[in-house]
Amino acid sequence: MLAHPAQHRGRYPIGYGGGGSPIEYKWKVLWPYVASTIIGSLIILCGLLVFVLEIASLALIGKYFINTGIWATGVGIWTGVFIMAAGVFILILNWMKSVRLWAFVALCVTIAATAFAIIDFGINAARVNDASVLGLFNSIFSDIKSIAGLAAAQLTFGILAFLLCAAFIGLYIYIVFYQCNNQAVQQFVTQLSTPTDSSANCASTSNTGLSSHIITCTVQISIDNQPINVILLSSSGAFWIASNECIGSACPNTSTYDSNQFNNTSISYNTDNVHGTVASGIFGGSIVIGGVTDVQQPFGLITSIDNPPKLESGPSYNGILGFIYTSDSFINGLAPLLVTLGQQGKLQACGIAFAFVSQSDTPLTGYSTLNKPDPITYIPNTFSYTPTLFPGYWLFNVDNLAVNKLITIDTSFPALLAPFVAFIYGPSSAIYSLNQKLGCSKWSQGICFIDCSQVLSLPNITFTIQAHNYTLNPIDYILFVSSNVCLSAFVPDPLNSTTPDNQSIYWTLGNPFVAKYVSHFDCQNNSVGLATKNPLFKLPISL
Template identity: 25%
Template sequence: MLRERGQAVGGDSVVAADGDHGNHFGKRVFEPDNKHERSALWKGGIMKCLVAVLVCVTLVEGMIPLNKHKSMREALREEGIELPYQDPALKYQPHEFSSSANMYINNYADVRNPSCLNAILHTADGFAFDFIMFLSFFTSNQCNTQTTYYGAISIGTPPQSFQVLFDTGSANLWVDSIYCSTRACNTHTKFNPRQSSTYSAIGKTFYLPYGAGSLHGTFGYDTVNVGGIVINHQEIGLSTNEPGQNFVVAKFDGILGLSYPSISAGGETPVMDNMISQNLLSANIFSFYLSRGEQQGSVLSFGEVDTSLYRGQISWTPVTSETYWQIGVQGFEINGRETGWCSQGCQSIVDTGTSTLTAPKEVIGHILQAIGAQQSQNGMYMVDCSQVNNLPTLSFVISGVAFPLPPSAYITQHYQNGNQFCSVDITPTYLPYHNGQPLWIFGDVFLREYYSIYDRTNNRLGFASAA
């Protein structure tokens, strides 16, 4: 069982919110299977109450409030630089899994649509024994779903502090370093390995191509501290060259990935895997709560489930590929009517690093037609703001459960020069099918509606309606 806040961890059962066993997803109710399981859940909570008390102390120490900032793309736009449209799925290309120490990070500036592009959220693999990290959530003036979620970590002895981006779509930790002298590096905090008594060099380099340039670096090992939790002998990437404009305006100093080790550049061990091997978590899970609109309060939790952040029950679905957090989708509905697009199965990558809902190129036109969207001169797909409440609900069927996205989830209202306009936060991907199945990306549009739990022990994902 995954531990709710104040409860113990153990077993493999579904967690329900504070006595609420209703079906909030409309298809299926998840409850303990039998009396023995219910008894085990109750006894587990009682027997480990002392552990829960200790965890609460750790949580207080690990809470990190973060500030709002503009996205990379919005900041570049204010300087007169518009990054080109890029397929959000480019970072999932097969060459990412080659034996070389390369990792494709094409969309770290992220995209919403060709002219309203978005900064990316990337996830953290490096937290220990049940703590919650508060994430920054910001809204840009012109594209108010442009979100970046990042928080503080420290590296080395004595500790050097950095702001990092948290990404379920990558697996490595890297930060700016003194070995880099480009403008992008010079505008950020840089790690100095010479000032750390626990640093050791590996002698291996890496290369990470992205949209408007590339990132070169070298690997080393050091102590990583996140929220007062220490991971020993952690692989870190130190940038040596960051050409281009992308990272110049970024408010973060590096990226911390939460995907599986199979996609780690250089074959290095991700932070989450070191946390598991060093027994730093009471349960090998992490979870995301992404606040809606301009609200603060986005949270990344490790080792626990916070029942105050969701309603109803958690429904689980297995990971279909232990590379990214990839799951199967059995159906796609528009206003409750099955489209048949996933009748032979679809796949979806759950990626905190993509802000939009990304649909296969074969169906994106049908979705936009059903919504009644029209393409504007600047390439954005727009709808009549007065008709937003009348737009269809889009639903995904996952392991027998329907997960609806109301119009408020996929439509963004903008204000510019006193005028209101509404755009569609659904973008196409041109990535080839996965084993013959169309690929979707569940980015922030989906994740703001559903509290998400990532279970490494059982290789499964859980979703519940966000509070």
């Protein structure tokens, strides 16, 4: 469920935003990419031949001073240009996220090209007729015969271009008036775009300007059928919720639920500067993560907080839910959620996976599945796994971090995959070096401000993991706070988070990285996997 909306991360160039409407989604599914690629390529070839043949014809005509009437119109030049433009737009639409918009643009250009092809057809037909009447095809002069032959060839390719343009127009009409209204197709699209039952929705927010905090996002769970907003952490095994009796400004807002309904005990619970007692309840109910229902899960019911945790989730959060799974993460003897799920037979294969969907005008929204990733969310055979560095912790090794794959920023360092964390955190020296390469216009409390007008010219940032390159482009790692305020998502880690052996500071790869891929936290095989998102995947929609 949506906890609260995400900070909008800026508009994509027109046509690139990949509209999220059901109509747009149907266009993505139904568009015949292979057929349009073939048609577009052949149209470009025909347009090029018409263009070249007209120039060759004009050269010979000028040689013999035949510079009047239908022989000197130069119609093939303009026709060739418009035909080639139509082919280019047809090819472009295959690479754009908003297929519906670019298909319409290609249609308009193709209609213009068709009109020129008709004019070209008429003029070249007249040329061929004149050449036949005057006997130019049988002339003893090779150049004169060539002029007639060029006119005939141009007529042939002009007709072929006209037929190809008509084929594309017919394809467009077929998609609009038949496929988009076909009930069987609608049922197929609904099935393709709807996640399985083992799923839940969650959302992120990216509040900025708090360099002394790890900025995170909340997800909504349910305990005893009461909605609870928790910060979901891949770096912790703690699970605590603030009691209605929690006192002090550091206590989260608890007005949305009644903690007296939980099964409280007198056993003390103390961790991370929070204090309370152990309680339990039925985890799941009407609001779930990954399809979990009816799980008896103990947690801390907090009555006091010494210092607010260095976390900021947005308007409201009620507690923290960690999903590391090592025995070291047992807090006050309480097993983490993944361990409990395994003990109660709720997991077929220990793991949790996340996929994110974002549109240019909608929040960044997450989708979770327990056990394994939902095949609908990723492109087959693109998952790559890397082993975790410490059993039970989601830390793994990154081989290299580079700007444009050329300028190395850091090598062989530990990193944590962190869904719902709004930034990418790292050691101060490496972050500073990286942001310098991005040309920060201003620094404030470790935050790098970028000139918004320069965003599209910024370099790509590539993380190499297990010899696989994972590249972020500027749209991925720049946060658009407003029309003229842009921030780098690379921020110094204020906590200097260290590995369990305290040997090194690890990087935290938050939403700017995670949201681009499908991630799988595989506790059965002690590994973390990443895959290419299925561009057709959407959260449930109504058609």
